[in-house]
Amino acid sequence: MSEPRVRRAEVAIEQEHVDRVYRRLAELREQAEAMRAKGYEIGHGAQREAVFEQASMLFERDMMVFHANQTLQTLDAEYEGLVFGRLDQTGAEKIYVGRLGIRDAEFDNLVTDWRAPAAAAFYQATAEEPMDVVRRRVIRCSGPNVLDVDDDVLIPDAVPDDMLVVGEGALMAALGRARGEKMRDIVATIQREQDEVIRAPWRGVTEITGGPGTGKTAVALHRAAYLLYRHRRQLGGAGVFVLGPSGVFTNYISRVLPSMGETNVELRALGEVLDGVVATRQDPAPIAAIKGSLRMRKVLTRAMRDTPPEVPDEMRIVYRGEVLKLRGKELEKVRRKVHGHGGPPNRSRVRAAETLLEALADKAVENAHADGGQVDRAELITELGERIDFHRFLVVWWPVLYPGEILRWLGDPARLARASKGTLSREEVGLLAPSFADSGAGWTVADVALLDELRVLAGQPPKRRRRKQRIELDPAPAEHHGTHRPEHYDEYSHIVVDESQDLSPMQWRMVGRRGKYASWTVVGDPVQSSWPAPGEAAQARDQAFGLRTPRRRYTLRTNYRNSAEIFDLAARVVAGHAEADELPQAVRTTGLEPDVRMVERADVEESTQAAAKELLDAVDGTVGVICAMDRVAEVCGWLSGADERLKVVGSLDSKGLEYDAVVLVEPTGLISESTTGRRVLYVALTRATQQLTVIASDQEWL
Numbered sequence: 001m002s003e004p005r006v007r008r009a010e011v012a013i014e015q016e017h018v019d020r021v022y023r024r025l026a027e028l029r030e031q032a033e034a035m036r037a038k039g040y041e042i043g044h045g046a047q048r049e050a051v052f053e054q055a056s057m058l059f060e061r062d063m064m065v066f067h068a069n070q071t072l073q074t075l076d077a078e079y080e081g082l083v084f085g086r087l088d089q090t091g092a093e094k095i096y097v098g099r100l101g102i103r104d105a106e107f108d109n110l111v112t113d114w115r116a117p118a119a120a121a122f123y124q125a126t127a128e129e130p131m132d133v134v135r136r137r138v139i140r141c142s143g144p145n146v147l148d149v150d151d152d153v154l155i156p157d158a159v160p161d162d163m164l165v166v167g168e169g170a171l172m173a174a175l176g177r178a179r180g181e182k183m184r185d186i187v188a189t190i191q192r193e194q195d196e197v198i199r200a201p202w203r204g205v206t207e208i209t210g211g212p213g214t215g216k217t218a219v220a221l222h223r224a225a226y227l228l229y230r231h232r233r234q235l236g237g238a239g240v241f242v243l244g245p246s247g248v249f250t251n252y253i254s255r256v257l258p259s260m261g262e263t264n265v266e267l268r269a270l271g272e273v274l275d276g277v278v279a280t281r282q283d284p285a286p287i288a289a290i291k292g293s294l295r296m297r298k299v300l301t302r303a304m305r306d307t308p309p310e311v312p313d314e315m316r317i318v319y320r321g322e323v324l325k326l327r328g329k330e331l332e333k334v335r336r337k338v339h340g341h342g343g344p345p346n347r348s349r350v351r352a353a354e355t356l357l358e359a360l361a362d363k364a365v366e367n368a369h370a371d372g373g374q375v376d377r378a379e380l381i382t383e384l385g386e387r388i389d390f391h392r393f394l395v396v397w398w399p400v401l402y403p404g405e406i407l408r409w410l411g412d413p414a415r416l417a418r419a420s421k422g423t424l425s426r427e428e429v430g431l432l433a434p435s436f437a438d439s440g441a442g443w444t445v446a447d448v449a450l451l452d453e454l455r456v457l458a459g460q461p462p463k464r465r466r467r468k469q470r471i472e473l474d475p476a477p478a479e480h481h482g483t484h485r486p487e488h489y490d491e492y493s494h495i496v497v498d499e500s501q502d503l504s505p506m507q508w509r510m511v512g513r514r515g516k517y518a519s520w521t522v523v524g525d526p527v528q529s530s531w532p533a534p535g536e537a538a539q540a541r542d543q544a545f546g547l548r549t550p551r552r553r554y555t556l557r558t559n560y561r562n563s564a565e566i567f568d569l570a571a572r573v574v575a576g577h578a579e580a581d582e583l584p585q586a587v588r589t590t591g592l593e594p595d596v597r598m599v600e601r602a603d604v605e606e607s608t609q610a611a612a613k614e615l616l617d618a619v620d621g622t623v624g625v626i627c628a629m630d631r632v633a634e635v636c637g638w639l640s641g642a643d644e645r646l647k648v649v650g651s652l653d654s655k656g657l658e659y660d661a662v663v664l665v666e667p668t669g670l671i672s673e674s675t676t677g678r679r680v681l682y683v684a685l686t687r688a689t690q691q692l693t694v695i696a697s698d699q700e701w702l
Contacts, residue, residue: 292504344459
């Protein structure tokens with residue numbers, strides 16, 4: 001038969017099996033709905049029973065409804081593209097591989113879960129080590145409909161006469177398809193080097209490095225799903241925390257884990273790690289570098305211990321007809337003494353009261369000696385400690401401290417200079433103070449780590465004031481992907497950090513607090529780093545990991561995303577900032593060279609509009625327009641009303657994303673806005689899978 005006829009025939013064969021799977025899926029769904037209905041029926045019956053029987057029946061109802069809802073949630077999440085692979089092995093029945101394991105009514109296997117050991121050969125088998133796999137088939141579906149099949153033959157000599165082979169391999173076919181707004185899970189196209197990482201042991205720290213397009217993010221997410229599947233008892237209850245570089249990125253990957261049936265995962269961007277805060281603004285690179293430095297720990301500690309603004313600078317209280325006074329310097333001495341004990345100030349008010357009473361007693365004794373009299377210290381302390389006027393003063397003089405409040409204090413240059421004496425330069429103080437004073441515009445991403453540090457330094461406010469702390473951080477609490485957990489939850493069992501090379505030392509401290517009991521999967525590429533001091537960041541990262549062992553490292557070296565033509569340009573730009581072995585190898589060629597258009601500065605807007613329109617006409621999927629962070633609003637204005645497939649992003653927000661085509665606007669601007677210059681441009685140049693157009697008014701970037 002001809003190739004098209006063979007393909008149609010094989011698609012029909014697979015459609016028959018997929019139809020059988022979806023019929024069984026419908027049966028399982030009906031059973032789960034019946035179980036849930038039965039549970040509610042038991043609940044109604046419990047109302048008529050005796051108390052001791054009622055409790056038992058209600059427990060039975062709750063368990064039935066819980067399991068039914070969990071089953072329905074899983075079945076609904078797996079509906080799209082449930083079956084994606086098939087293995088034909090020597091001396092064994094064929095195995096269908098999918099997102100969920102399903103058996104028929106007679107318990108015969110219809111689909112094997114991709115994470116199960118029996119499915120490992122789908123990813124690990126090669127021509128050199130076929131693992132008894134004669135033919136590996138990728139089945140591409142849309143919902144319950146089979147669209148296409150692609151085969152790899154691993155043992156040619158074992159192919160029976162009646163086995164038909166279709167296609168040129170799954171990976172290259174997957175690469176040619178259009179990207180959507182949400183990242184596709186790539187369970188059907190994971191290669192062996194990636195699969196080895198996914199199935200690595202869960203304990204300790206697993207580091208994944210690799211250049212653009214090597215599948216690091218997809219591997220990390222599939223690893224999270226695999227670990228939850230294989231080690232659910234150890235990991236499932238406490239949950240998994242996935243950290244991405246931006247809200248744009250977390251939205252992009254938000255469907256991947258749910259599509260594999262994993263919902264016990266918290267997915268957040270760096271600007272959302274602290275409960276109650278959603279930060280999307282980015283500081284200019286020089287300011288972000290100061291805020292992210294470990295030096296800020298000392299600055300924040302001093303700021304927290306400084307006398308709060310607008311507190312009384314004198315205490316006057318009458319004791320047995322005598323006015324006792326503590327003036328400003330005396331009160332400051334008391335404050336320093338309380339802070340000298342090292343406890344969080346929000347848990348130190350009792351100590352502050354005791355120290356203040358001791359200071360009043362000292363003053364009373366001093367006055368009495370001057371007059372030749374005596375004072376009973378214990379009696380004075382007891383009497384004043386019960387006075388309402390003393391406690392009113394104490395509440396005002398030793399107020400509850402909130403992280404956002406302390407950080408705003410540093411908008412005062414004089415206060416910031418005191419807190420940073422010997423730690424920050426005068427120039428750095430000049431840069432930072434206006435940034436904190438401008439917090440009314442919303443916190444920046446770098447501020448979030450400082451707020452979290454202050455949260456720990458200041459301590460939890462009294463319980464009756466907890467709601468105010470959330471409001472103080474941000475009036476609109478964040479909505480996050482994943483299961484609702486207690487505020488400032490820190491008991492995750494596993495943490496996944498993507499784009500880890502960009503985390504500042506202060507951000508590593510923030511994330512480390514969430515992972516004090518966790519194992520880690522850390523994904524990054526040093527060549528793409530936007531953090532200017534990698535040594536300091538590495539120190540903070542190691543502190544976050546603690547003494548966890550073992551530590552294993554994997555390097556992915558194949559760039560599946562970019563065509564060789566596009567990646568060659570990116571490699572030229574970053575030459576001199578990376579060793580040859582730090583760059584991946586692009587394995588796909590398209591014959592389409594990047595289109596570099598040199599234009600006059602006045603023509604950049606018109607040229608960008610024209611390039612965007614051309615690429616929208618040329619590709620079926622999304623087109624990204626990437627520019628410097630401070631020009632996003634301007635470029636959005638140029639393209640307002642354009643096709644919904646067009647997405648404008650700043651250079652930092654483009655990390656981890658991919659588009660079918662990219663228009664890169666004024667690349668020199670990306671270099672000048674960042675302390676790591678060409679590394680940021682390298683990232684932007686590697687977002688396109690098919691076509692790249694560069695609009696530039698100068699050649700400095702080349």
